[in-house]
Amino acid sequence: MNEGQAKRDQSHGKLVTRLVLLAIGMFGFGFAMWPLYNVFCDLTGLGGRGVKVIENATVPEKSDRQVKIRFDATVNSGLPWIFQAKEKSMVVSLGEMSEALYLAMNPNDQAMAGQAIYNVTPPEASLYFVKTECFCFTEQVLQGNESREMPVYYFIQPDLPENIKEITLSYTFYRDENFDPLALTAGSASSSD
Amino acid sequence: MSIESTHSHEDHTHAADHDDHHDHKPSSLLDRWLFTTNHKDIGTLYLVFSLLMFFIGGSMAMVIRAELFMPGLQLVEPDFFNQMTTMHALIMVFGAVMPAWVGFANWMIPMMIGAPDMALPRMNNWSFWILPFAFAMLLSTLFMDSGGPAAGWTLYPPLSLQSGQNFAFVVFAVHMMGISSIMGSINVIATILNMRAPGMTLLKMPLFVWTWLITAFLLIAVMPVLAGAVTMLLTDHFFGTSFFNAAGGGDPVMFQHIFWFFGHPEVYIMILPAFGVVSEIIPTFARKPLFGYSAMVYATASIAFLSFIVWAHHMFTVGMPLTGELFFMYATMLIAVPTGVKVFNWVSTMWRGSMTFETPMLFAIGFVVLFTIGGLSGLMLAIAAVDLQYHDTYFVVAHFHYVLVPGAVFALMAGAYYWLPKWTGRMYSEKWGKIHFWLSAISVNILFFPQHYLGLAGMPRRIPDYSTQFADFNMISSVGGFIFGASQLIFVGVIVHCVYKSRQTATGRVWEGAKGLEWILSSPPPYHSFNTPPVIDSTTMAHADESH
Ligand code: HEM
Numbered sequence A: 001m002n003e004g005q006a007k008r009d010q011s012h013g014k015l016v017t018r019l020v021l022l023a024i025g026m027f028g029f030g031f032a033m034w035p036l037y038n039v040f041c042d043l044t045g046l047g048g049r050g051v052k053v054i055e056n057a058t059v060p061e062k063s064d065r066q067v068k069i070r071f072d073a074t075v076n077s078g079l080p081w082i083f084q085a086k087e088k089s090m091v092v093s094l095g096e097m098s099e100a101l102y103l104a105m106n107p108n109d110q111a112m113a114g115q116a117i118y119n120v121t122p123p124e125a126s127l128y129f130v131k132t133e134c135f136c137f138t139e140q141v142l143q144g145n146e147s148r149e150m151p152v153y154y155f156i157q158p159d160l161p162e163n164i165k166e167i168t169l170s171y172t173f174y175r176d177e178n179f180d181p182l183a184l185t186a187g188s189a190s191s192s193d
Numbered sequence B: 001m002s003i004e005s006t007h008s009h010e011d012h013t014h015a016a017d018h019d020d021h022h023d024h025k026p027s028s029l030l031d032r033w034l035f036t037t038n039h040k041d042i043g044t045l046y047l048v049f050s051l052l053m054f055f056i057g058g059s060m061a062m063v064i065r066a067e068l069f070m071p072g073l074q075l076v077e078p079d080f081f082n083q084m085t086t087m088h089a090l091i092m093v094f095g096a097v098m099p100a101w102v103g104f105a106n107w108m109i110p111m112m113i114g115a116p117d118m119a120l121p122r123m124n125n126w127s128f129w130i131l132p133f134a135f136a137m138l139l140s141t142l143f144m145d146s147g148g149p150a151a152g153w154t155l156y157p158p159l160s161l162q163s164g165q166n167f168a169f170v171v172f173a174v175h176m177m178g179i180s181s182i183m184g185s186i187n188v189i190a191t192i193l194n195m196r197a198p199g200m201t202l203l204k205m206p207l208f209v210w211t212w213l214i215t216a217f218l219l220i221a222v223m224p225v226l227a228g229a230v231t232m233l234l235t236d237h238f239f240g241t242s243f244f245n246a247a248g249g250g251d252p253v254m255f256q257h258i259f260w261f262f263g264h265p266e267v268y269i270m271i272l273p274a275f276g277v278v279s280e281i282i283p284t285f286a287r288k289p290l291f292g293y294s295a296m297v298y299a300t301a302s303i304a305f306l307s308f309i310v311w312a313h314h315m316f317t318v319g320m321p322l323t324g325e326l327f328f329m330y331a332t333m334l335i336a337v338p339t340g341v342k343v344f345n346w347v348s349t350m351w352r353g354s355m356t357f358e359t360p361m362l363f364a365i366g367f368v369v370l371f372t373i374g375g376l377s378g379l380m381l382a383i384a385a386v387d388l389q390y391h392d393t394y395f396v397v398a399h400f401h402y403v404l405v406p407g408a409v410f411a412l413m414a415g416a417y418y419w420l421p422k423w424t425g426r427m428y429s430e431k432w433g434k435i436h437f438w439l440s441a442i443s444v445n446i447l448f449f450p451q452h453y454l455g456l457a458g459m460p461r462r463i464p465d466y467s468t469q470f471a472d473f474n475m476i477s478s479v480g481g482f483i484f485g486a487s488q489l490i491f492v493g494v495i496v497h498c499v500y501k502s503r504q505t506a507t508g509r510v511w512e513g514a515k516g517l518e519w520i521l522s523s524p525p526p527y528h529s530f531n532t533p534p535v536i537d538s539t540t541m542a543h544a545d546e547s548h
């Protein structure tokens, strides 16, 4: 092996090491996108992340401005429940404590547990959305053939940007696959925090 | 057959004073192919493999077009139809187009930069031989109880998470393809950066070498991201994590972001080497140097850079904030600028050239015209406001098939015809090459053009049945598909004839107007390309003068 060849092999080594490190780094970056995405959502309110959950929030002063809130309900196909909003929409004043009612029903014979998750559009609106109480804070258990009204208490902060005139609050119920109806004892079915 | 012989032959590769008239091909079949470290043999393996995959993926497309020939369900079950669309895409993208480009890289890059072989010959052998295993694994899912993957090549959750046991095989196959591509890319970069002949400065390199250098960086940057994304799917599916599971606090839309962060650069991985090949062929048959050589290099680099910041144009409908929609819309439209520069330069190269229309040139011109149609429909899709209507319709199918079939695949055909005489030392049949071109060029338009109208009229993609108002265009499209599929058999015929039967030998130069180092070698070239580095002067090179 001549000198030039040895030199070339050496620079292959260095270059290859760098390129392999780049590939490993990008593999890590793929996973890092997960926390990065969460941070991004928290900042922008995307995916309903901006909603504040404050149980004893001091309700700000009521303003004259009104917005329309729409209520959407979905059940994931894995959970054979019926779930809907009692009213499809309501008009509220900013800074006004309001209550929305959802209705869930388990038409099956055995008890089942579901967990609701929520989203808000437009995403910016979620930054001004405050919930004080919600059925989505805990898992909900419905006995066979039981139906129940599920309330949400919320208000919209008065500094909501002018261009937002309508807000949609959407819930999706998912089944808790690990829930065992036989292990259920009376009383634990109600939601408490 | 022994590892030793592989070894010693690699040493030959490195022996600078080796006699290059003397071919040292290993004599046994196993040594020649299984243990080979020779860039030409590995290039051939890649090309033959990708041609095989092209036909396997192509027969799946025939099943799809046969089912869609008429409304109603005739031939296959809807679930099998979904397996066909998914497998067709996975095989064409990862099995046909990408390995074909690696095959070209292996054959041509060492010859074009005046090197004896690739920089890392043993890794080269590995990166090829992983592929047959990866695709055997992927294809084996079709014979499993759960069938093949059916959630689309984009593997979106939650649908893909509802797959059966096949899912683990699909994920590991994708991992293996990724490892193969990354190793191949490392090899390409090391070869280009370290093995150029003296005097071959970066801005003298042929454009095919440039486009591959940039493609290799794209591959190393995004294949690991895809590997990460499918790994997260795998753990969500089998190990109870909730990366993309909304019920567990994850977010399925996030998968789309990660996937398209890989996916958009991926489409450029398939097309940049095509830009390179076309930039080699057009000057040869126009007998003029490439117009705007350095503009071409910079345009390629800017396309590669921009491809990292446009991914969400595949997701305009997921509910992004308005600023996001606008950002991704303008960034996407910006890509049309360097792409336009390229098309302009190809046309200017032909302008007032003394053109002849041999088969490679026909495919290259077909590429320029038809790829541009795909670019224009891409621009339409980039308008966020109208993409709400076009998304997930046949308009998108028409768009990406225009850029990929008469785009990437035509460039592959062009390159194959262009270098086939160099590789084999014999001329292929020009007559049959031309028949292949005309049949392909006409049928590809019968196949894909009506799909624009279907999409605009609202026919969704990935469905086995459709309402009757879409019947006529679908039938036309299917007829085009069958002609296109059958025409590709001519391609195989031409290659087999050229390799085994053709009596017409090729000169070293092959084409009158050909410039570049590969043409100063004999046809076929010696087993080890340049054992003594060639002398680079302005008469041998197509782009010796940087000001071109
Ligand atoms: C001027 C250049 C281009 C623009 C502006 C563009 C724009 C777009 C847009 C906006 C979409 C998403 C459409 C939708 O799903 O609603 C799309 C899809 C697609 N494009 Fe392009 N594109 C361009 C060039 C290319 C090239 C060069 C390729 C590949 C060689 C390509 C391959 C694809 C593929 C495969 C899809 C569909 C992916 C899928 O959903 O399965 N595009 N393009």
Ligand SMILES: [Cu+2]
Residues within 6 Å of the ligand: B263, B264, B267, B310, B311, B313, B314
């Ligand atoms: Cu894209």
